[in-house]
Amino acid sequence: MKYLSEFRDPEIVEQYISELHKITTRPWTIMEVCGGQTHSLVKNGILNILPNEINMVHGPGCPVCVTPLNLIDKALYLAEEKGVILCSYGDMIRVPGSKRSLLEAKANGADIRIMYSPLEAVKIAQENPTREVVFFAVGFETTAPANALSVVHAQRLRLKNYSILASHVLVPPAMEAVINDKEAKIEAFLAAGHVCTIMGMSEYEPIVAKYKIPMVVTGFEPVDLLQGILMTVRQLENGEAKLENQYSRVVKYDGNPAAQKVINDVFKTEDREWRGIGTIPMSGWEVRDDLVAFDANKKFDVDIPKVPECADCIAGQVLKGIKKPFECSQFGKACTPLNPLGAPMVSSEGACAAYYHYSEAMEEVTA
């Protein structure tokens, strides 16, 4: 497949691995921010072909994992008590709320539908004028343009029955939170390629400058990841701290201005609670005040009491790269994908699920 098979070429992979072995002189700890990258590292068996000195730790970039418990409870309330048609991305529906997951609510008769695109949800709102349709709009900067566009479309179509339950999170503030965490000892970052496709690279310059930390915007295929890691290790070995772009076939320095515009038209920046991590200042987007009719949070009276997280779950430490999933006492025992205690065990991008599903990688990394 054009632009795909080239980035899975075993010979090129081999070259990068051998180059990494050549230049690596001491241990380095690198965080890949995005859950998609975590998944690709584990799925392709990259963790067990990297030089031992390179310790990849997995970042908070799993949208499902960081969506607050309370918001899932709100979605459940809307679907079960308010009788809305709740539309959601697929991997959100298995995440446990405080009582049950959306999947269980669906089995109990709530009208919950899996979507690939929020525009499908707008279509459903058009087709069901007597029903309220709510799209569960979670995700990083990557999904924000499509979610925002759905509001623009609904407004244009004068729909009164469409709204979004938004909980968007932003990568740069999360990176700073990880850097500032005393327990996390991250020496460099692979920045998330798809987030930068939308937002561009400029917002990372101040972080690189302030913390003197190398950062390489990286893609998701094996060759991308290894090239990104190689560029990062080169900087580390040379004592440099620069912002570089490995994923230049997709990421432009200024990102996608049209997508940024639609985001700014619909969302405003606010403090945001991250599941397992806590509140990070100015780290999320919510619907702007002038579009309140499309904000499910305001449209419906949803005041759901906050419930504490499961005490045994160390998701927060896993999300900040302080602990690896197998360092959790519950991993693979009380906590499995069938009976998850925390969100990282559910989402296909969650580090715990990635380690659980590809358990040989887990054992080799442990050893």
Place this chain on the structure above:
Amino acid sequence: MNTSILSLSCPMPQLDFEVITMGHGSGGILTNKLLESGVFDLLKNPILDEHHDGAIFELTGKLAFSTDSYVISPVFFPGGNIGELAVNGTVNDIAMCGAIPKYLSLSFILEEGLTMKEFWEILLSIKMAANNAGIHIVTGDTKVVERGKGDKIFINTSGIGQVHPKANISIHNLKIGDKIIVSGNIATHGIAIMSVREGLDFETTIESDTTNLNHTVKALLDEFGNDIHLFRDPTRGGVATVLNEIARDTKLGIDIFQKNIPVVEEVYGACELLGLDPLYVANEGVFMAVVSAEIADDFLKKLQTFDNGQNAAIIGNVVAEHPRQVVLQSRIGGKRVINMLVGEQLPRIC
């Protein structure tokens, strides 16, 4: 012969009703009208023609028996419909036992409101699939449920077949060194269905590969007999699930090689886009075989001479290492464990 050609020779009967109503399941006049007016004629054979409560026939030797229910949504999908799926599915399950399918039962649960036109289309494809597989439908049943209590139509088929005299299919026959073969491109059926599900519409020309595999399986058994240790059809849960079941039940390890697994490029692309792993996607017209290493190459050559085996490939081996585990060697040489699927494969956010 495809369904549309068949429909020319078997036009829909003239009926005084256009949709199925509760009465069609009552056992009374309407039920009789429905059956007499078309179903019996269409599926005609001496055993069915008796119109008895059950089928009476003779079969000798070792027999294989299987049953399956079909609830696919949507009922009509690119490349087929629930009717042929219901015949092929049970025919293939019997073939996977190393048997030659002979007779099938056919039970409908119809939802009130199903149009006669749709029902006829499904019946025609049942007839076509039965003809292709060389089996007879010998008994059946029709029930109707209220609107909202079904999904247009559910079908159950059960089937019986005679075990091939040379066949010795059993998971206990597997041994270290055996080769694992898939008979064609995987994941095609699942992606074809997904492409027309609500909320996931995407444009594609991918069609389901549903087909009967019994003639191919018989020819392979004729030639390779008990060197074939196992046949399985990787329907729900896909190839990965079958491999895991084999590893679990034999307590042996399985190695598979990503670069050898046949997937059509379009299907592969759809899986990439949707965030699905083709190893877990459902198949219909594909079977897996575990065979002695000595015959594996000849088996593959023979299989590739059939229409439904052209893309067959040896994808892995049974090994002594990592008992009970399936390990995939990725294209780039890394390794990972292939586990049982937890729940449903769900599309990712981004």
